[in-house]
Amino acid sequence: MTAARYAIGIDLGTTHSALSHVDLAASDDDRPVLQVLPIPQLTAPGAVENLPLLPSFLYLPHADELAPGELTLPWAEERGHVVGELARRRGATTPIRLVSSAKSWLCHSGIDRRAAVLPPDAPPEVARVSPLEASTRYLQHLRDAWDAAHPDAPFAEQDVTVTIPASFDPAARELTLEAAQAAGYPALTLLEEPQSALYSWIEASGGGWRKQVRPGDVILVVDVGGGTSDFSLIAVLEREGSLELHRVAVGEHILLGGDNMDLALAHTVARKLAANGTNLDAWQLRALTHACRGAKERLLGGSGAPAEPIVVPSRGSKLIGGAIRTELTHDEVAAVILEGFFPAVAADARPVSRVRAGLAQLGLPYAQDAAVTRHLAAFLGRQQDALRTLEGFAGRQPEGAGFLHPTALLFNGGVFKSPLLAERTLATLNAWLAAEGAGPARLLAGADLDLAVARGAAYYGRVRRGRGVRIRGGTAFAYYIAVESAMPAVPGLEPPVQALCIAPFGMEEGTDAPLPALELGLVVGEPVHFRFFASSVRRQDAVGTLLDSWSPDELQELDAISATLPPEGRSPGDLVPVRLHARVTEAGTLELEALPVSGGERWKVEFDVRGEREAASA
Amino acid sequence: MADSPSTPHGPPPSFFQRLGMAFGAFSAVLGDAGFAARFAALRRGTAAPPSAPVAAPVPAPAPAAAPALKTLDSSAALQLLALLQREARLIDFTRESLAGYDDAQIGAAARLVHEGCAKVLREHFDIVPVRSEAEGSRVTLPAGFDAALVRLTGNVTGSAPFTGSLAHRGWRAAEVKLPRLAEGHDARVLAPAEVEL
Numbered sequence: 145m146t147a148a149r150y151a152i153g154i155d156l157g158t159t160h161s162a163l164s165h166v167d168l169a170a171s172d173d174d175r176p177v178l179q180v181l182p183i184p185q186l187t188a189p190g191a192v193e194n195l196p197l198l199p200s201f202l203y204l205p206h207a208d209e210l211a212p213g214e215l216t217l218p219w220a221e222e223r224g225h226v227v228g229e230l231a232r233r234r235g236a237t238t239p240i241r242l243v244s245s246a247k248s249w250l251c252h253s254g255i256d257r258r259a260a261v262l263p264p265d266a267p268p269e270v271a272r273v274s275p276l277e278a279s280t281r282y283l284q285h286l287r288d289a290w291d292a293a294h295p296d297a298p299f300a301e302q303d304v305t306v307t308i309p310a311s312f313d314p315a316a317r318e319l320t321l322e323a324a325q326a327a328g329y330p331a332l333t334l335l336e337e338p339q340s341a342l343y344s345w346i347e348a349s350g351g352g353w354r355k356q357v358r359p360g361d362v363i364l365v366v367d368v369g370g371g372t373s374d375f376s377l378i379a380v381l382e383r384e385g386s387l388e389l390h391r392v393a394v395g396e397h398i399l400l401g402g403d404n405m406d407l408a409l410a411h412t413v414a415r416k417l418a419a420n421g422t423n424l425d426a427w428q429l430r431a432l433t434h435a436c437r438g439a440k441e442r443l444l445g446g447s448g449a450p451a452e453p454i455v456v457p458s459r460g461s462k463l464i465g466g467a468i469r470t471e472l473t474h475d476e477v478a479a480v481i482l483e484g485f486f487p488a489v490a491a492d493a494r495p496v497s498r499v500r501a502g503l504a505q506l507g508l509p510y511a512q513d514a515a516v517t518r519h520l521a522a523f524l525g526r527q528q529d530a531l532r533t534l535e536g537f538a539g540r541q542p543e544g545a546g547f548l549h550p551t552a553l554l555f556n557g558g559v560f561k562s563p564l565l566a567e568r569t570l571a572t573l574n575a576w577l578a579a580e581g582a583g584p585a586r587l588l589a590g591a592d593l594d595l596a597v598a599r600g601a602a603y604y605g606r607v608r609r610g611r612g613v614r615i616r617g618g619t620a621f622a623y624y625i626a627v628e629s630a631m632p633a634v635p636g637l638e639p640p641v642q643a644l645c646i647a648p649f650g651m652e653e654g655t656d657a658p659l660p661a662l663e664l665g666l667v668v669g670e671p672v673h674f675r676f677f678a679s680s681v682r683r684q685d686a687v688g689t690l691l692d693s694w695s696p697d698e699l700q701e702l703d704a705i706s707a708t709l710p711p712e713g714r715s716p717g718d719l720v721p722v723r724l725h726a727r728v729t730e731a732g733t734l735e736l737e738a739l740p741v742s743g744g745e746r747w748k749v750e751f752d753v754r755g756e757r758e759a760a761s762a
Numbered sequence: 763m764a765d766s767p768s769t770p771h772g773p774p775p776s777f778f779q780r781l782g783m784a785f786g787a788f789s790a791v792l793g794d795a796g797f798a799a800r801f802a803a804l805r806r807g808t809a810a811p812p813s814a815p816v817a818a819p820v821p822a823p824a825p826a827a828a829p830a831l832k833t834l835d836s837s838a839a840l841q842l843l844a845l846l847q848r849e850a851r852l853i854d855f856t857r858e859s860l861a862g863y864d865d866a867q868i869g870a871a872a873r874l875v876h877e878g879c880a881k882v883l884r885e886h887f888d889i890v891p892v893r894s895e896a897e898g899s900r901v902t903l904p905a906g907f908d909a910a911l912v913r914l915t916g917n918v919t920g921s922a923p924f925t926g927s928l929a930h931r932g933w934r935a936a937e938v939k940l941p942r943l944a945e946g947h948d949a950r951v952l953a954p955a956e957v958e959l
Contacts, residue, residue, distance in 0.1 A: 184942075187941055188844070188848070188941070189947075190943055190944035190946075190947030191841070191941035191942070191943055191944070191947070192941055192942045192943075192944070193939070193941040193942070194939070211946075212946075213944050213945060213946045213947070214944055214947065215944075216944040216945070218942070237956075438877070453870070453873060455870045455871070455873050455874050457851060457871075457874050459956070461854045461857070461858075462854070462858060463851045463854040463855050463858055463871050463874070463875075464855070464858050464860070464863050464867055464868055464870075464871040465858070465863065465867075467867070467870050467871050467874065469866070469867075469870040
């Protein structure tokens with residue numbers, strides 16, 4: 145490890161990004177001095193302000209749209225694009241030039257992540273960018289902000305951690321790394337956001353966390369951000385007298401967050417206005433969404449008021465005459481947010497798969513069921529065996545339990561600033577526990593809901609230097625490729641497919657998986673695709689395990705992987721027997737290589753991120 | 763600067779340096795009344811060090827320049843106006859006639875203005891009370907109190923310490939965080955016209 149002065153943590157969020165840092169030289173062990181870097185950014189044409197968060201928005205202005213010099217940043221003249229608060233504001237009135245939710249696009253397997261496809265509904269004259277490029281620009285802005293503030297400690301020489309959703313698949317992890325490299329980042333580490341939130345809680349407790357958790361605890365992290373929901377389970381062990389933390393399970397990627405909630409409320413109010421003959425245009429609907437967010441926070445903040453007034457301003461300069469006045473009642477918020485997004489369901493409830501018109505937009509695969517609690521029930525149900533093999537946990541979970549029983553709960557994400565939503569989630573979980581005769585889960589209080597992920601990532605930079613407790617667990621998935629089974633072909637039937645495990649569950653960073661015995665044939669000079677699968681529940685499979693059948697819940701298909709053998713020293717068209725080798729890099733990405741059975745060569749196996757899953761052959 | 767040689771005058775300027783100084787002095791005497799006064803004093807031989815005579819009470823140089831009242835650069839004020847318009851529609855609100863609207867309509871708009879103004883103040887200023895005591899409580903001001911921070915009202919007689927009732931706690935901007943502006947940015951545009959295509 146280099147002699148970095150700072151550990152920098154970057155939360156590259158769907159809707160907001162943040163940078164936190166800790167001075168590695170100046171901190172003593174339990175009270176590191178964590179700081180959040182104010183990010184200079186354009187907030188209006190020609191005006192630069194320092195804000196704690198950088199909105200993850202990219203605006204691609206028209207050549208005549210802004211006067212010359214109006215996009216000057218402290219570190220650069222015109223860049224031809226806008227990142228941050230001004231991008232968000234401009235984009236609200238000109239959405240065809242706005243790139244938003246780049247992170248969700250980055251892990252969307254339906255599109256080519258390196259192709260210039262954003263904004264999706266931009267007219268042809270707009271020079272679109274790829275999800276990768278958009279992410280690069282946010283990371284670049286954060287780097288520039290750091291360098292401008294710390295001329296004596298260049299970003300490229302620091303220890304950098306970038307956070308990602310725990311549910312990110314290997315391709316999305318690699319794309320994040322690629323974006324960071326394109327932005328000029330030094331060697332970095334990827335950290336799962338729920339883990340980062342727990343690190344931040346540990347840091348904020350100032351050493352008191354050891355008294356708040358005990359061996360045998362299972363901490364459930366529920367992270368509901370602006371655009372995504374992410375769950376993780378972290379077990380607390382005692383080993384040689386000290387507490388250890390093991391991340392034992394992560395949830396699926398769920399595109400569902402606070403922004404969906406604000407939009408749902410705005411549509412409720414807009415319908416109410418329309419029933420009275422007032423129809424809002426797109427500009428007013430955005431203003432209404434903004435007003436609903438404020439009113440929702442007050443109503444859910446426990447103000448006790450039966451209703452909050454909502455005023456939608458006119459766009460023209462006649463403010464008093466043009467404003468539309470209505471109200472948002474407590475009952476409406478309760479119906480839309482509490483019952484719509486956090487219903488008190490039973491533990492065996494599962495998300496409903498149906499198309500919801502309110503959430504489906506722009507082609508992103510939004511969650512079809514808006515109920516966070518149903519997704520949570522499905523996660524805990526699927527992971528009920530997650531602790532079976534963990535040391536010290538045998539017999540701790542009751543026999544015949546319908547789901548994994550957490551004993552503590554940590555929230556992350558601005559959504560949980562509302563005590564009502566936090567209480568509803570905790571009460572729902574505790575009702576599930578009570579129904580199975582288990583005691584209630586404790587709330588781990590004191591988290592910084594907006595900045596915890598960035599702060600935890602900076603703290604993690606210290607942890608990696610052996611200062612403070614580290615969350616272990618390795619990869620939260622086992623990985624498989626599809627191979628055709630060696631059965632006689634039956635005319636008219638596709639040959640049955642088996643899944644070959646190439647990387648087991650729980651691989652730590654910087655480790656190699658053993659080589660599977662099974663050899664695969666690669667055709668020289670031609671790309672060969674393999675269907676690629678991940679399982680978040682099959683903890684026992686070793687490399688080489690062949691599965692004949694599996695339930696859809698056990699294995700999820702990811703982007704295909706492909707390898708091309710260069711024709712050097714071989715004739716194109718030859719079949720070369722290879723074995724697939726997996727390793728988890730220090731950064732936290734999965735690396736696959738094809739190793740010919742004879743000879744010492746290695747070829748990188750790529751993740752197909754071109755959105756061609758259907759075309760991949762087994 | 764602290765450890766620079768303390769000779770009051772350096773080596774005599776060269777001819778070309780003097781030429782440059784002469785042209786500089788010409789325009790400075792024409793354009794800067796204060797400089798002209800000091801220049802006149804120098805010619806009369808009452809020269810003190812050229813810059814602000816801090817400690818030594820200088821015998822009043824002839825016609826003393828009038829006490830300076832500064833005019834602030836207006837761009838910060840314009841910037842604040844632009845922010846109040848953007849976030850609170852304050853200019854729209856105050857330019858509109860209230861005649862013809864009932865209180866409910868005005869109240870609805872006032873909510874927007876109130877919320878937006880509060881946001882601007884919260885985000886760009888750190889406003890703290892001057893006095894931490896509760897209003898209505900008795901406070902005592904010692905001799906030498908800062909008259910800019912506390913205004914005495916009512917029966918203002920006698921000498922410090924003064925004891926009275928705190929009528930208003932006062933406000934002070936502990937920090938101002940206005941946006942930095944690009945070179946050439948026209949701050950007089952408080953809100954651009956909007957044309958929807």
